[in-house]
Amino acid sequence: MFNILTFGEILYDIYDNISVIGGAPFNYSLQLSRLIENDDKLKFITALGNDDYSKKAVDFINNENIDKSLIQILNGYETGKASVFLNENKVPDYIIYENAAWDNIEYKADIENALKENYDIFYFNILSQRNEKSYNTLKNVFKNLNAKYKVCDVTFRKNYYTKEKIKESLEFINILKINDDELALIKELFYPSLQSDNEVLLKAINKDFNIDYIFLTLGASGAAVFYDNEYIFNPSNKVNVIDTVGAGDAFCAALSYAVLKGLDIKNILKFALSVSEETIQLKGGTAIYDIKKVKSKFGL
Known part of the structure; x- marks a missing residue:
């Protein structure tokens, strides 16, 4: 049984007055x-406001295989929101509203107790550290x-990062997912x-921060990984792109799963690419693709 812990923002992406639950973590x-x-466990540390978006989020999560015991409901802060704009290449840009509930995640006794358990995977990103409260x-x-x-999917947005926070994160992890x-x-x-x-840059990061797996997504070109002193590139397949929102998150989730399941490095990369290619053919970062079909191709 796998035990997984994740940390970071939950927010609503607003497209032309339509709101869709999201946030990379x-x-x-x-x-x-x-x-x-179903018998594996995934706990998510985040915070929501005490508002209508929060109620919608909880209703959504209730229908998923996510343990919500570490999701905080904070009075005085709004549930996170981001206005999303797709450019001519259907690549998203964002306005992420500041001082949201997820910026103010509190280190409380329930988190402390949860940390007494051993985990197979812990995931976080850089964006979730933009505010001192959540960062601490x-x-x-x-x-x-x-x-x-320990997985970090970088998620740089706007100027919500510092060199120090990036360095701390890179020193902590053994799996990095990054885009070009x-x-x-x-x-x-x-x-x-x-x-x-x-290849030169991933090798330098590996040497300086001793990160076992470094995955690099390269948009429509494909993806690469640096592992065991080897750089491996895999081109993408031609698919009908509907929406790239959440594609990198799906890629990171898939590589995490494939690592847990013990696939060899080339198949970890191929599986992650396959999953992300399924998601970009659908609208929204939470759309459901044919999971059984993709898993069966890799004997999972």
């Missing part, structure tokens, strides 16, 4: 919860956590003198 948690078995809670989790795999734009920013901050070569 929520999308990741949801996609991973659908891949694991996450640092307490870092100090007290016992997890086999985020890699360019890490190069600018940490490796300005290195050439803009994916």
Whole structure:
């Protein structure tokens, strides 16, 4: 039985007055919860406001394989919201409203008690650390956590990051998921003198931060991984792209599941790509694809 803990933002993406539940850690948690078995456990640490969006979120989560015991309902803060705009390539841009409930996750006794358990995977991102309250809670989790795999899906948004927070996160983890734009920013901050070569940069990150698995998504081109001193690239298949929102989260959830299930590194990469390609053919980051079909291709 797998035991999984996730941390970070839950928010509503607002498209032209239509609201869709999301946030990278929520999308990741949801996609991973659908891949694991019913007797596996996934707890999600986040915070919601005491409002209508919160009620909608709880109703949604009640129908999923997610333990909501660590979801805080905070008076005085609103449930997170982000206005989403798709550019001509159907790639999303965001306005993420500040000082939301998820910015103010409190380190309370229930989190402390949850950290007495051993976990197979712990997941977090950089965006969830933008506010000091949630950042300090996450640092307490870092100090007290016992997890086999510690996953960071970078999720840079706007200016909601610092070099120090990135460094702390990279030093903590053993699985990193990053996209090509985020890699360019890490190069600018940490490796300005290195050439803009994916393999060179992933090798440098691996050497400096001792991260076992580094997964790089490359948009329509495909994805790559640096593992055991080897750089492996896998091209994507041509599919009908409807919506890329949540594709990276689905990729990260799928690679996490494949690592847990003990697939070899090439099949971990292929499985993650297959899942993300299924999701981009559907509308929204929480859409349900044919999970059994994809898993069966990999003997899962």
